[in-house]
Amino acid sequence: MYKVKTLNSIAPVGLDNLEKTKYIVSDEIDAPDAVLVRSANMLKYEFNPELLCIARAGAGTNNIPVDQCGEQGIVVFNTPGANAGAVKELVLCALLLSSRDIIGGIDWVRTIAEKGDEIGALVEKGKAAFVGPELFGKTLGVIGLGAVGAKIAHDAVALGMTVYGYDPYLSVEAAWRISSNVIHAKDIETIYKNCDYITIHVPYLESTHHLIDGCAMAMMKSGVRIINLARAELVCDDDIVEAIESGKVACYVTDFPNAKTARSPKVIAIPHLGASTPESEDNCAVMAAMEIVDYLENGNITNSVNMPSAVLPRTNDPRICVIHKNIPDMIAKITSAVSSLGINIENMVNASTKGRMQAYTIIDVQALAPGLEEKIKAVEGVIRVRSIC
Ligand SMILES: NC(=O)C1=CN([C@@H]2O[C@H](COP(=O)(O)OP(=O)(O)OC[C@H]3O[C@@H](n4cnc5c(N)ncnc54)[C@H](O)[C@@H]3O)[C@@H](O)[C@H]2O)C=CC1
Numbered sequence: 001m002y003k004v005k006t007l008n009s010i011a012p013v014g015l016d017n018l019e020k021t022k023y024i025v026s027d028e029i030d031a032p033d034a035v036l037v038r039s040a041n042m043l044k045y046e047f048n049p050e051l052l053c054i055a056r057a058g059a060g061t062n063n064i065p066v067d068q069c070g071e072q073g074i075v076v077f078n079t080p081g082a083n084a085g086a087v088k089e090l091v092l093c094a095l096l097l098s099s100r101d102i103i104g105g106i107d108w109v110r111t112i113a114e115k116g117d118e119i120g121a122l123v124e125k126g127k128a129a130f131v132g133p134e135l136f137g138k139t140l141g142v143i144g145l146g147a148v149g150a151k152i153a154h155d156a157v158a159l160g161m162t163v164y165g166y167d168p169y170l171s172v173e174a175a176w177r178i179s180s181n182v183i184h185a186k187d188i189e190t191i192y193k194n195c196d197y198i199t200i201h202v203p204y205l206e207s208t209h210h211l212i213d214g215c216a217m218a219m220m221k222s223g224v225r226i227i228n229l230a231r232a233e234l235v236c237d238d239d240i241v242e243a244i245e246s247g248k249v250a251c252y253v254t255d256f257p258n259a260k261t262a263r264s265p266k267v268i269a270i271p272h273l274g275a276s277t278p279e280s281e282d283n284c285a286v287m288a289a290m291e292i293v294d295y296l297e298n299g300n301i302t303n304s305v306n307m308p309s310a311v312l313p314r315t316n317d318p319r320i321c322v323i324h325k326n327i328p329d330m331i332a333k334i335t336s337a338v339s340s341l342g343i344n345i346e347n348m349v350n351a352s353t354k355g356r357m358q359a360y361t362i363i364d365v366q367a368l369a370p371g372l373e374e375k376i377k378a379v380e381g382v383i384r385v386r387s388i389c
């Protein structure tokens with residue numbers, strides 16, 4: 001039986017993919033083969049030696065020590081695009097909330113709720129305090145044009161906004177998803193200088209820490225509205241609070257409130273609801289569970305953030321899966337280790353990604369033999385070996 005530990009609540013439709021005859025799934029498992037997680041912080045998690053993979057049912061993996069996992073031969077998966085629709089809808093909502101003082105207005109109506117027949121007249125008299133601009137005809141800057149950013153850019157064009165998009169690392173596949181009406185910003189300053197609204201959709205990495213800070217805001221239009229449903233640390237809290245107090249930033253919407261932003265009256269702080277729809281929770285859970293199944297049962301890797309993709313269709317042959325350093329001569333040494341035991345290789349695939357420290361090889365063999373795993377493990381640069389019957 002495979003053991004899967006859940007660190008967050010995972011949609012049951014996803015867990016249904018882990019057949020009860022083959023998997024024990026619980027939040028109280030010791031020494032799991034796989035971990036299923038959403039936003040639980042794993043940065044200080046103690047990895048048991050049996051742990052083969054972690055599937056993040058969602059997009060951001062900054063709660064997982066991805067590089068350390070790679071070094072230990074633990075494959076980390078995420079579920080690209082599976083919750084992008086939910087995030088997009090909340091961003092559209094955030095754009096409207098940042099513009100029209102709907103929240104202030106609703107709060108005020110509550111204060112006059114006991115005024116009986118006077119309410120109608122009070123509303124007409126008081127509504128002028130909650131006026132805010134329309135989105136139509138304004139400029140929106142989208143930083144990061146991946147699964148979420150591309151959808152926002154598309155819908156904002158449909159709302160009549162002029163949309164600038166910035167993403168220097170855009171994959172060719174993602175580029176096909178961008179509406180041709182989106183203006184290609186060649187540098188981030190173009191976004192800062194031209195946009196009335198700016199929304200961020202990049203992963204949180206060392207290189208994106210405080211992407212929006214005081215210097216960035218100094219370049220922006222006065223009265224800019226900033227939406228951050230990606231990660232708190234992408235924006236410098238001290239600088240944004242100061243920019244709000246000075247009036248430079250008219251509104252900041254964040255899905256990641258903290259001690260500094262939650263108390264600021266011009267910050268709309270949402271309790272991390274970007275992916276919290278039944279549809280997205282189901283999509284993410286199903287994709288994450290299937291990634292675990294395909295890796296544990298077949299050794300196939302799809303949507304990993306620390307290993308290359310590698311899929312070899314199953315036959316009746318047993319299979320050896322090898323995670324190794326991405327350095328020259330590894331395949332020759334691994335295949336020699338197999339042939340030194342007189343075992344024939346039936347089929348194999350090797351995958352590496354430029355710049356990634358680990359590579360992966362799947363070898364289908366005629367038969368497994370005693371000592372085979374140990375022989376491959378002894379090859380310098382091999383990180384992890386697993387055989388699957
Ligand atoms: N609030 C929520 O519940 C959710 C938040 N997120 C956050 O949003 C982020 C984006 O999600 P997806 O669009 O699904 O991810 P994605 O991986 O599809 O897209 C990210 C894009 O950012 C681009 N990028 C990376 N560094 C950049 C930089 N310095 N400048 C400009 N572009 C850069 C990449 O090229 C990629 O196209 C996630 O990493 C996660 O942190 C995602 C889903 C739900």
Ligand SMILES: O=C(O)C(=O)COP(=O)(O)O
Pocket residue numbers: 038039040057058059060061083272274275276
């Ligand atoms: O997918 C992401 O990056 C998210 O932030 C969603 O987080 P959650 O799964 O709702 O805890």
